[in-house]
Amino acid sequence: MMELNEIIKKLEETLSPRRFNHSLEVMKSSIRLAEKYGEDVEKAALAGLVHDCAKNLDKDAILAACKKYGIIVDEISERWPKLLHGQIGAHVAEDLFGIECPRILAAIADHTMGKPGMDRLSSIVFVADYIEESRDFDEIDIIRAAAEESLERAIVAGLDSTIRHILKKGRMLHPQTIATRNWALRQLNEMKQQEGQ
Numbered sequence: 168m169m170e171l172n173e174i175i176k177k178l179e180e181t182l183s184p185r186r187f188n189h190s191l192e193v194m195k196s197s198i199r200l201a202e203k204y205g206e207d208v209e210k211a212a213l214a215g216l217v218h219d220c221a222k223n224l225d226k227d228a229i230l231a232a233c234k235k236y237g238i239i240v241d242e243i244s245e246r247w248p249k250l251l252h253g254q255i256g257a258h259v260a261e262d263l264f265g266i267e268c269p270r271i272l273a274a275i276a277d278h279t280m281g282k283p284g285m286d287r288l289s290s291i292v293f294v295a296d297y298i299e300e301s302r303d304f305d306e307i308d309i310i311r312a313a314a315e316e317s318l319e320r321a322i323v324a325g326l327d328s329t330i331r332h333i334l335k336k337g338r339m340l341h342p343q344t345i346a347t348r349n350w351a352l353r354q355l356n357e358m359k360q361q362e363g364q
């Protein structure tokens with residue numbers, strides 16, 4: 168694997184200053200969540216740092232990368248290619264940075280829409296992406312508070328906010344967004360039932 172400071176240098180060169188700062192903040196939030204929820208801190212830090220490594224690509228570059236890596240472009244992603252930056256990012260992280268850990272690569276791949284059944288590491292990066300320090304949008308306080316309660320609560324709160332935003336803009340919702348929310352809600356309900364027993 169590439170040295171960590173080399174990875175950071177590479178990200179600073181390719182990402183906009185704002186996106187680079189966001190990456191560092193997601194790393195910090197991922198570390199904090201990993202400590203809170205009992206996950207490998209180093210893996211969380213690396214996944215958080217690298218999660219947006221393909222965010223700088225424009226539409227043509229995204230579609231070219233999909234061809235190269237055999238990523239299926241569905242109807243909605245074709246309209247909103249940025250939805251694919253996580254999946255491409257996982258390949259970039261592997262090819263360019265030499266990251267091999269499948270859990271880290273999954274966390275990068277699934278950070279945009281989440282995925283039903285995603286593991287704790289993926290959930291941490293998914294939530295950290297919403298709540299990192301420099302983020303400021305409606306409902307951020309609700310999501311930050313939810314993240315203090317459980318990852319599942321934060322995933323639902325984050326996706327509620329995303330879905331409301333997409334509806335307001337009149338855009339198509341990706342079915343994976345809905346599937347992830349339903350999964351996290353089910354997890355929450357199961358946790359409540361177990362607590363009640």
Ligand SMILES: [Fe+2]
Pocket residue numbers: 218219222252253278279
């Ligand atoms: Fe992203």
Ligand SMILES: [Fe+2]
Pocket residue numbers: 189193218219296
């Ligand atoms: Fe991000």
